[in-house]
Amino acid sequence: MAAARFALLITPAESTDEERADFSDSFRRIDPSAPALSVGELSTQRGDGIFESIGVIDGHAQEVEPHVQRLAHSAALCDLPEPHREQWRQAVALAAAECGPGEWVIKLILSRGVDHGPAPTAWVTAAPAADFAAARTEGIRVVTLDRGYDSGAAERSPWLLLGAKTLSYAVNMAALREAHLRGADDAIFVTTDGVVLEAPTASLILRCGDRFVTPAPHGGILQGTTQISLFAHLEAQGYATEYATVPTADLATADQAWLLSSVRLAAPITAIDGVGLAVDHAFTDGLNAYLLSARD
Amino acid sequence: MAAARFALLITPAESTDEERADFSDSFRRIDPSAPALSVGELSTQRGDGIFESIGVIDGHAQEVEPHVQRLAHSAALCDLPEPHREQWRQAVALAAAECGPGEWVIKLILSRGVDHGPAPTAWVTAAPAADFAAARTEGIRVVTLDRGYDSGAAERSPWLLLGAKTLSYAVNMAALREAHLRGADDAIFVTTDGVVLEAPTASLILRCGDRFVTPAPHGGILQGTTQISLFAHLEAQGYATEYATVPTADLATADQAWLLSSVRLAAPITAIDGVGLAVDHAFTDGLNAYLLSARD
CATH class of the missing domain: 3.30.470.10 (Aminotransferase class 4, branched-chain amino acid transferase, N-terminal domain)
Structure with missing residues (x-):
């Protein structure tokens, strides 16, 4: 910004x-x-x-x-x-x-x-706000990065503050720099036991057929306000939505994927760790049209 | 302060x-x-x-x-x-x-x-500085707290910034609050695979006979300037010093232990997770006398 x-x-x-x-x-x-x-x-x-x-x-x-x-x-x-x-x-x-x-x-x-x-x-x-038109229309390349924690850490050790949106964002910023070093635009954090979490400053949703999946917001994920809003919109359109434990391997089998955040909105993912992913541009434009409409 | x-x-x-x-x-x-x-x-x-x-x-x-x-x-x-x-x-x-x-x-x-x-x-x-006389002479009670990471995380994932003294200290402060909730004064972070790391704002040294041990500063520990200085002092007095991988179980077998930091200096540990630890007050006074002398 x-x-x-x-x-x-x-x-x-x-x-x-x-x-x-x-x-x-x-x-x-x-x-x-x-x-x-x-x-x-x-x-x-x-x-x-x-x-x-x-x-x-x-x-x-x-x-x-x-x-x-x-x-x-x-x-x-x-x-x-x-x-x-x-x-x-x-x-x-x-x-x-x-x-x-x-x-x-x-x-x-x-x-x-x-x-x-x-x-x-x-x-x-x-x-x-910064101009995120390119991210929304052309999409973004992401890499997966180890968050260092296993999927039980948040529940076991609340002092790690996983799930709180604290000002201690140095690691989130370092992860974005690492993504850029690897030629990508953004990162997806994964646990040491192979579970998908979130991006450093965004939520992830995957499309598998007509089902939309996001990592379940236990286990140290900051639940995204934009993700919640978009799920309600998708449900109103008749799509199935699901909070699930997403194994890292499932990233390779998703039909489409987006990072969602309050300001960049829906950024379609064009590649994960260098492996291309299809983008439905018309559908993504529809998501962003919804997200750009007045919401409360 | x-x-x-x-x-x-x-x-x-x-x-x-x-x-x-x-x-x-x-x-x-x-x-x-x-x-x-x-x-x-x-x-x-x-x-x-x-x-x-x-x-x-x-x-x-x-x-x-x-x-x-x-x-x-x-x-x-x-x-x-x-x-x-x-x-x-x-x-x-x-x-x-x-x-x-x-x-x-x-x-x-x-x-x-x-x-x-x-x-x-x-x-x-x-x-x-705050008055740390009580911590130096009467000692401090500590609890072990999970840092959420395994001992390979720092080397594997440098974007976690383990080993950097960043301003993102919210977790360190939350760990101190957790220690206070448990009736202790301070915490010792341990890895998920049972290796001792450091305190949220201090280094740890253990005494085992005439040998002084501190967790090796690879693996995501911030190497303590006070610990380095104190090791040089102990070596000059003929004691053996060692950087080692310290299993959590070894905390129970140490003869004595201290948290070391630049301002509180050497705080002898009187109990770890509720199990008492001997304090050699005269020896600790000697350590703090050294640490209070002009050092460069």
């Missing part, structure tokens, strides 16, 4: 019981390129916080409620204070009102706060 | 070939509690950067060179531009000069910079 054009610092509500019609006095608009955070911020020192990225189409923020719910889910996994959902909804509405025509992205960030500080730090930004 | 009392923003040297006697014009002193970083900072958005923590005793920064070397090592693992070592040495010297008597901590942070920005962002801070 481009640099943010809008940013709002949020003083998080102290209690989720607080019933307020208007949280505007808890927001402070700031220059997104000006200094705003102190060096004591635990987000910068330890990636200690959580985030969400929301797509915006012509000023309409997509799927706000699932994103706010997922922020609360991540907060619970990370022992952060529960976000006040109405406060975040109002912050997103203010940010969305600042987005121009076309595609934008709103980011929500909730940090543990300043070291030894009294409260979390929170902010939202809005920025024009 | 307490809030930082001193902070210096650094404009990183563009090339490590640059031979400059004086980097002072690349430093800008800032108020450590004032806004200094923009919301576009990738350290805050993705924990995308690296750091070091250096102990300071009565104004003397300990082991500066090993820390600067390790910063460079982490930068290489994370595909960050190579730090100019002399520039960082000078920044540390300025920070050390601001530290009062007693124990302080200097942090070095090198972030990937602002999203789509031209260069990394870098800064150092200095803060009074």
Whole structure:
């Protein structure tokens, strides 16, 4: 995405019981390129916080409620204070009102706060989205990368924070660099015991005949808001959808595959580890037309 | 540690070939509690950067060179531009000069910079250290926690960034919270195949008779500067030291054990997973007396 054009610092509500019609006095608009955070911020020192990225189409923020719910889910996994959902909804509405025509992205960030500080730090930004037309129409090449974990790690060891969307994304970024080194555009993480997980910043869906499959969101996957929305759309069209344990070997037998995320939307996969995969361009265009329509 | 009392923003040297006697014009002193970083900072958005923590005793920064070397090592693992070592040495010297008597901590942070920005962002801070007298003298209780990885993961999958000291420390912090939930003070990470690694923010050494053992720093361990320094000290005193693959079961047979880090120094372990361990207080006092002496 481009640099943010809008940013709002949020003083998080102290209690989720607080019933307020208007949280505007808890927001402070700031220059997104000006200094705003102190060096004591635990987000910068330890990636200690959580985030969400929301797509915006012509000023309409997509799927706000699932994103706010997922922020609360991540907060619970990370022992952060529960976000006040109405406060975040109002912050997103203010940010969305600042987005121009076309595609934008709103980011929500909730940090543990300043070291030894009294409260979390929170902010939202809005920025024009990058142009993902090529990814959506021509598709992307992906490679599989070992995530290092076995498929039981998330359930066994919740302190690994698998399933939380934390600010500690250095490994996700390193995986994307590794994919680029291998001549690909993106990566699909797999477990050490041969189970497909997700992409570093996207969900995966596979098409097998008229059935659409995504890796089951236990086992350390961050369930994708875009994937959930697309499954509902496919079901309404009469397709079968399924959450399943997907063996890595099944990647080779899928008829088609896509990476799904809130801003890039549906990117058809043209090759996995160098082996070509068919792309149904008309069908994919239909998926993206749906994803570009106003969704709540 | 307490809030930082001193902070210096650094404009990183563009090339490590640059031979400059004086980097002072690349430093800008800032108020450590004032806004200094923009919301576009990738350290805050993705924990995308690296750091070091250096102990300071009565104004003397300990082991500066090993820390600067390790910063460079982490930068290489994370595909960050190579730090100019002399520039960082000078920044540390300025920070050390601001530290009062007693124990302080200097942090070095090198972030990937602002999203789509031209260069990394870098800064150092200095803060009074927390009082670790109780940990050093009375000791700490630890629990073992699964790190989720097997002992081959680091070598097999370098994008997992094991061995780099990144800002993505959310899991390390979650492991400490889990340890506290279990009534302990700290944790020891172990692999899924039963090999001892390290603590979330410290190295482990074990004493078996007159031999001192630490987990070998391949396999995803961040080699501890304090551990290296202490091994040299022990060797000079005639003790045998060893880097070894330590099976988890060996924790039960060690005569003594310590967690070592740059600021807390040597914290004797009084119990592992609830099983008591002897502490030689006089010997431990000797280790900390060495670690509190000026070291380079």
